[in-house]
Amino acid sequence: MKVLIVEDEKELSENVNAYLTNGGFICEVASTFWEASDKISSFSYDVVLLDIMLPDGDGLNLLRILKQENSNTGVLILSAKNALDDRVTGLELGADDYLTKPFHLPELQARLKAIFRRRMMDGRNDxxxxxxxxxxxxxxxxxxxxxxxxxxxxxxxxxxxxxxxxxxxxxxxxxxxxxxxxxxxxxxxxxxxxxxxxxxxxxxxxxxxxxxxxxxxxxxxxxx
The missing domain is CATH 1.10.10.10 (Winged helix-like DNA-binding domain superfamily/Winged helix DNA-binding domain)
Structure with a gap:
């Protein structure tokens, strides 16, 4: 599974990248809105892990761009505990799921796999x-x-x-x-x-x- 990690918190991004890579995922990382936008426009991903609070842009706008570029790409939103409105808006825009910070890495991996199964495997495990x-x-x-x-x-x-x-x-x-x-x-x-x-x-x-x-x-x- 190829995953784009869009996260501006360096330590969190590195931890997620290392954990998923060790689990057999192919990961790329973007820490800004424009870096992520460029990657989404240039490459395809199975799932995008999207922090909606980015330093140089609104992650929800990035979600809109993503769905215009490749509607079949899955999206898992990362959000703060008090960002209920943003989570709802993200789901309405086509995100598959959300996870509030802080979170456990095994749960993150399980949710990414679930999105991949729904999107690419018709809900099957194989x-x-x-x-x-x-x-x-x-x-x-x-x-x-x-x-x-x-x-x-x-x-x-x-x-x-x-x-x-x-x-x-x-x-x-x-x-x-x-x-x-x-x-x-x-x-x-x-x-x-x-x-x-x-x-x-x-x-x-x-x-x-x-x-x-x-x-x-x-x-x-x-x-x-």
Whole structure:
């Protein structure tokens, strides 16, 4: 799951980032309204963790921009205990849930996963495509009854493909999803091809179908 953390409190932001990253999330961080606005306009996220009290702008306006850019992105609002009106307005604007500060990190993670299940998995606990099944909580994948020996990046890649099935995904969009902000330090996107090659090999070795189609000059599509 790819998450954008929009939070101006540095210590809180770092703690949330570290906790979610250790839990297998792919995280990016923005500490200002304009930084978050730029990221939302440039990249796609599964869920945005949104502090509505930002130093240079109203987080609710950021929510409006987000819903115009990508209405399928989930939003979890962070708010102060006395910000009831803002929470109500946020939910009316399309936020999925809210959490008041201070909060426990395990609860935050559980709520993010719940939003992801509702948005991307139709409320299910697993992701199924024909003979392929994924469990995002345990990061395990199967073809039929055989478990696939996937790396973390290969699992994230397969999950990204299935939740975006029948859509053409460019090498750049795949790289950005798998590496987040760190993609800027990469010399090329050749590693995307290698991850796809390894994923194909492991799926077909388990007697699964090769659903990853190369769309020459454009990217890849996961389809039967």
């Amino acid at each position: 992701v199924v495509f024909n003979e392929v099944r994924l469990d995002p909580d345990t990061m395990e994948a199967w073809v039929g009854d055989e478990q696939l020996p996937l790396t973390v990046k290969e699992f994230e890649l397969l999950l990204f493909f299935i939740t975006n099935k029948k859509r053409v995904l460019t090498k750049q969009s795949i790289a950005e999803h798998l590496w987040g902000d760190n993609v800027d330090f990469l010399d090329s996107f050749d590693f995307v091809y290698q991850h796809i090659k390894n994923l194909r090999k492991k799926m077909t070795s388990a007697q699964g179908n090769d659903y990853i189609k190369t769309i020459y000059g454009m990217g890849y599509k996961f389809t039967d």
